[in-house]
Amino acid sequence: MLKVDHASVFFAARDGRPVHALDRVSFEIPESGFVVALGASGCGKSTLLNAIAGFLPLSDGAIILDGRPVRGPGADRGVVFQKDALLPWETVIDNVALGLKFAGVSKSERRARAHELLRLVGLGEFAKALPYELSGGMRQRVGIARALATEPDILLMDEPFGALDSLTREQMQELLISIWDRTAKRIFFITHSIEEALFLGTQVLVMSPRPGRVVARFDLDFVRRFAATGDARSIKSSPEFASLREEIRAILHSAEDLRSAA
């Protein structure tokens, strides 16, 4: 279980006044939970993810992973970045195997496991390519395979599909769901797309900016339905999906109005 407990972050801004980026955010990610943080840009989503990943200390509150407080980055939390952070000098397969190399796995074994993961994300033929030879969507898939390679307890994904076209994006969503369904990993996922949040999350946290807060939560089962049926169209066009979409849109807009009024 990952537990985020009243997490607050104040950044030291350049003019000396603190920037309140995250205000007492609390939630939990249970076993095989898929939690999606949804909000406009600037509402503290990346701040929250960076804190969970251990890249950023909290000003107040705690983040507890399986009973132990998070103190820094570690291979128990795999991170997929918004802008892919692949090593440009390594081939695709060696990028995927990077975490295994740090874990001391022998070269032949880590190549074999990396190859398996590349096939899982549909890039088996591109093992020997260099990252700059791939498209954005393919690079993002390499990033996912790399994060999965060390078999982390939890995947942290910061708007991983934000830069993709809508068709590729839907394919990637379905790929991610099938990985989640097969491996039963916990996932913390960030997006600014309402549809994406509804489709993927078992729980959606709706966030508002300045300071970044969770203003609403929804427990959903569209993702389980998709994992069972594989029929995205009927889920996304269902009246239930549409009414939730409108409800969340209203929440996001009222948060925006509050901010501009203040």
Add this chain to the structure above:
Amino acid sequence: MSDLVQTTPVSSAVQRPRPKLVKMVSFGLGEKPTVAISVATGLAVAALWWLVAELDLVPNLFLPRPGEVLTQVGMLYYDGYAGASLSEHIFASLFRIVLAASIAIAAGIPLGLLMGLNRWAKGILDTPIEFYWPLPPLSYLPLMIIWLGIGETSKITLLVLAMFAPVCLSAQAGVRSLPIERVNAARSLGARPLELFIDIVLPSALPEILTGVRIAVGIGWGTLVAAELIASTRGIGFMIMSAAQFLATDVVFVGIGIIAICAFAFSAAIRFIEAVLVPWKGKL
């Protein structure tokens, strides 16, 4: 209409032309070849030289004929110059610059990376480096000679100092340009500090380091020849200086030509290393 629909796939299947290979349009020069233009320019300059010398537009003392210079190459090769063979002169110069470059690179890369990463290393090493780096190397050559004598040590120390700074500064710049996502990604994949240094920081800084090495080797040749002019009995720089005193302009030309060829070979080698080690430069 139906003709069109049917003929198009048939003709393309029967006679498939070789596809036109394309690349991303790059800004500025990009990868457009310039070799032919450069070779043509070189030939034009040589032709102009030949013409000016043949027509005696300039006294022979100032500008020897191309043929004379070539003859002089042969004579220097067989007879040597000032008690040493031509290859000994060349070897003396190459030995100094290669040894000095190796020391400067071996020290400059780790110290530069360390200065980019560690506050104490930066604070301490910045003082001497920022003090001596802007000085022209020749201004402290006399000091090197007083301290280390007239032999090889003073010249090599001078060269090491001249070449160390650009390597060290470029390694620091390489660390500064390291994207934080890359570091964070490696740390969340379980990289320990030493692995972070070797697998992430060093290769990330490599493009900038290689640029620094190129600059260093350029500075190295300039400093080497100047140092040999002042304090040496071997080396291409010495040969040029000594020949100039006897007004042997053709020997001076040969010496300059040899330095040009060596310096060109060095920079070609570095460019080759760049192409092998960082094919991804500027692409991601």
